[in-house]
Each structure stands twice: as structure tokens, then as C-alpha cells.
Amino acid sequence: MGTANDSSKDISDRLAEKHPKVVFVLGGPGSGKGTQCEKIVQHFGYTHLSAGDLLRAEKNSGSENGIMIQNMMNEGKIVPSEVTIKLLQKAMLDSGNDKFLIDGFPRNEENRAAFEALTKIEPEFVLYFNCPEKEMERRILNRNQGREDDNIETIRKRFKVFLESSLPVIEYYKGKGKVREIDAAKPVEEVFKEVKDIFNPKVPKVPKDENVEGRCMCCAIL
Template sequence: MPPHVLLLGGPGSGKGTQCEQLATKYGAVHISTGDLYRAEVKSGSPEGLIMADIMAKGALVPDELGTQRVLKKRLEQPDCAENGWIGDGWAREEANSVTLLKYGIVNTSTLVISLEVPRATLIKRLAGRRYDPEDGSIYHVDYKMPSDPAIVARLVQRDDDTPAAVNTRLDVYEKQKETALTPLRQVNVQVTEVDGTGTTAEVAERINQVWKEHFDKLSKAEPDFQ
């Protein structure tokens, strides 16, 4: 069975980096709603224009626009059915979780991981992030900058990483987190909390252990459960 994994965490928790590594290791498709929505904005579509204003303020894209339309359409593509997917921050509010369950995207065989990182750490990570508008790469002024001066010169701070937007994003995340997880827990979807502090390698080791335990358990389950 192709893996279906949902990795949650606050802005700056490192879930994007971890999803990329998991996708490389296990061959599943890494799907970030943030990337999907930014691509929609870049396309200049009517939906993208609405999203641009919302995201610049650090607010959440409405479920009926984001999850039910943009994300659902992406999951219907063949690569997701064949290889499985790793969801990067999909369930940010209750409506997202309800939609994921309604359409059968998430169920009791889905591995759901919540990265836990203190707010002060998240603020520091986000404030130092820089974005390459040409290839979409993310860097950080304190510990991950490109060696090429030409790349450094074109790096920008995203609108949603400015101090005001960061605090708004974290306020929204903290307010919505538990209500977003409640629908999953109510139908016995297990949510595993993983310590998201430390080095990338340390966090990856914790996640991979959870991954192994989950899918080992599924492989031993009855066929009709899978």
C-alpha cells in the first residue's frame, strides 16, 4: 500500500525539510499546501488573487478554496495514487480535517505526525528565513546561506515571514491546532507527537522510527484493514 503520511507543525517547525527527506527516502510525493497555494498565486488565476491577499496577511486560506479545490485536484493526479503522498501541513484548522476525512484522504491507516517546537524557536527560525524567487529554495541567515553571491543578492524575505505576519501566523496556528486535530482523533486516527527541536538529523531519526513502527504494524494487520 502506498504510504499516506500527514506531517503537521507550526510555521518554521521544519516540516518542509523533513517531508523532502522522507519523500526522497520512501519515494512518496511531497505535497506542501503552501507551495501549491503560492503556485496558484503566481499563476494569476482568480483563486490565486484571493489567496495572495490572504497569505500576505498571514491568515489561513479558506478550506473551500484550498483543501476542497486546489489540494483535492492535486491528489487526483496519477503520481499520488501510484507512489503515495506526504502531506506538508494540510490540516491547519478543523474544516481541513473534516474535509480530509470526508473525502477519504485521511483514515485510520494514515500516519499523522505533529512536530512540537517552542514558539520562541519558531519565531527565530522564521525571522531569519530567506526565499529564492527564481527556484523556490529556502535559506536561513544564521545557518544555511548559499555560497554564490549572485544567489545571495536575489534572496528576499517572504511577506508571510515578516515579524508582524509571523506573530499572526503563530497565533492562528496555536489557536487552531487542537480543534484541527480533534476530528482526526474522534475517528481513531492516531496523532503521534514528535520532538521537533535539535538538528535536522536528530528530528529525522525520531520521525523515521515512528514511520517504521507505524508501517510495520500496518503490514501485519489484516488485509481488509489495509
């Protein structure tokens, strides 16, 4: 009878056979990464996976794993990286796609190291939506009109956690030349223009004279 480790190895092997293209999407609360992920999905055919959404869905499913997640959250504990990674792997396999935006993960260095160790996958790059704290605050407060006093401290705490936990991940991938940083303070369409430049393959233009068939070299010179 197979063990849990055998099962994890099997799902990792099956996923590795697909040679998936993975892009980590990171940015603070209110940076607009969710909006941009929707546009990337529409224009470039990626599957968008949110680690937070997958955990919430599993928690609400009533499964044994979901009950464990619920209990950990109730106790204020952090769900182990392995649990989140298994949910991501299953969603990747179930999608039938081979191109993925993984949104809001890895949240910290431990997440990052565990993902690479368990999946044997390194991201193609990290798409980092860099947005000033004041602008992110303004966006979230506008989104949650009428509840400014209730949310301002929570927003600032979330931003502090992002700086402390996620910036080391960004710095790690910067050292590997894998960070594509976007100025996320701009309007949505201007931000997406920058995003498109990153995702569109750069195809060199062929001069017209070099792209004509049936011409001899002397004619080409002339």
C-alpha cells in the same frame, strides 16, 4: 452536460479507487517540517504536497480559478476549503503515486471535515512537529538575518493562528489514536531518526532456530 458537482464526484471516485495513503504534516512556522518532508520523500517515496504552494501556483497560472483565488486574497478573504481540496486531489491524481505527505493542511477543523467529506479519505496518521515557540522564533530570525524587527510580530501572529486553528485538528486526531508527535526542537538528523522509526515498518525478528528449513521438531527442541 456534466456539472461542477459531477466533476468533483468523478475526481473523488477516481482518487478513492487508488486507495491512497495520506499523511497530514502539521507544525508551527519554523518547526522544520519542510526539511523533514524532503527527507521522507527521498527515503520513503512519498509525494510532498503543500496546500500553500498549490494555491500560489494556481493563482499565478492566470486560469479562471487562479483569478478567483487572487481576488479573494486581495480582499483578505479565506479561500474556501473546497478550492484547496480540489487542487490537492488533482495533484494527487497527476502524480501517479499512491503515498502523499500533505503539508500545512488541514489548517483548521473546517478544512479537516471538508477534506474527509469530499475525498472520503482519512489520513493514515498526522505527523506533528511540536516545537517551542522560542525555538521557532530563533530559527526563523536566523533564516531572515537583518530583518528581525520586521518579522518578529509576524512570526508571533502566525504561531498564534497555528495554536488557535490547527491544535483542534491535532486534538481531534489524537482522540482517534492517529497522531505521531515528534520533538522538533532537536537537531535535524535526530528529528529524522524519530521520523524514520515512524515510517519504517516494524518487522518482528524470527529466531534463527525457527527459521531453518528441513529440521524435524526433535532437532529443533534440542
